Amino acid sequence: MAQRDEIIAFADELLDTGSYRDYGPMGMQVVGASEVTKVVCGVSSSLELFTRAASAGAQLVLVHHGLLWENEPRTIDTRMKRRLRALFDADITLAAYHLALDAHPEIGNNVLLARELGLDVDAPFAEIGVGGRFAEPPTISDLASLAARVVGREPLVFAEGPDRIRRAAVVTGGGAQYLSRAAADGYDVLVTGEAAEPTMMAARELGIHFVAAGHYATERLGVQALAARIAERFGMAWEFVELENPV
Numbered sequence: 001m002a003q004r005d006e007i008i009a010f011a012d013e014l015l016d017t018g019s020y021r022d023y024g025p026m027g028m029q030v031v032g033a034s035e036v037t038k039v040v041c042g043v044s045s046s047l048e049l050f051t052r053a054a055s056a057g058a059q060l061v062l063v064h065h066g067l068l069w070e071n072e073p074r075t076i077d078t079r080m081k082r083r084l085r086a087l088f089d090a091d092i093t094l095a096a097y098h099l100a101l102d103a104h105p106e107i108g109n110n111v112l113l114a115r116e117l118g119l120d121v122d123a124p125f126a127e128i129g130v131g132g133r134f135a136e137p138p139t140i141s142d143l144a145s146l147a148a149r150v151v152g153r154e155p156l157v158f159a160e161g162p163d164r165i166r167r168a169a170v171v172t173g174g175g176a177q178y179l180s181r182a183a184a185d186g187y188d189v190l191v192t193g194e195a196a197e198p199t200m201m202a203a204r205e206l207g208i209h210f211v212a213a214g215h216y217a218t219e220r221l222g223v224q225a226l227a228a229r230i231a232e233r234f235g236m237a238w239e240f241v242e243l244e245n246p247v
Helices: 004-015 047-055 078-090 099-103 109-116 140-151 176-184 199-206 221-234
Strands: 027-030 038-044 060-065 093-096 119-125 129-134 156-158 167-170 189-192 209-212 237-240
Touching: 004 027, 004 060, 004 093, 004 221, 038 047, 038 221, 047 060, 047 078, 060 221, 099 109, 099 221, 109 119, 109 129, 109 167, 109 221, 119 167, 119 176, 140 189, 140 209, 156 199, 176 189, 176 199, 176 209, 199 209, 221 237
Parallel strands: 038 060, 038 237, 060 093, 167 189, 189 209
Antiparallel strands: 027 093, 119 129, 129 167, 156 209
């Protein structure tokens, strides 16, 4: 058992949340029980996640995508009401870590995915991503196949770069906007979660490969690593709730 506020303070400090200007509040978004014996984590806030966390006996839910965003209405609609009621009824605390969790050099989504892909990370990329080199440069087909094994789904691939990939940039989630920057920085491929409509032609004209392996699928690793780190630090159980999303 541990104190909620100590856990939140630990996570905030570990992820250096104050260094990132995000699209919503990082850290605690909804307050629940002051004592925590179990942590449940998931990629995105949802009624199903909160219901399953309550059934699992959790007092703290960690997510990458929280409830509160600057670009969403500030009224409590039926969707938000149900989500909040599920948290309130089970006395669950919700904590969300977005860009800070993407960017962390040890447990961040980007560095963990890069390492799963066999990339030797050697530099940050676009503030929250990472860049690196392959010891044995793969073809785009090799990389796509490896990505499919890592994330459990077939990626969308625009094969527009060189025969062998020596340098790769990784920005999980919605990172298509960084394609031009990756090309300008000399990378052979950008690995991210999802494409935008202009992405295919931009990749072709820039001569760079593009791999979109799923917004959800590429952002599963960080929140699990954070939950594991918290569980180890405070001596408690944790569980990841898989809610598959094709996006």
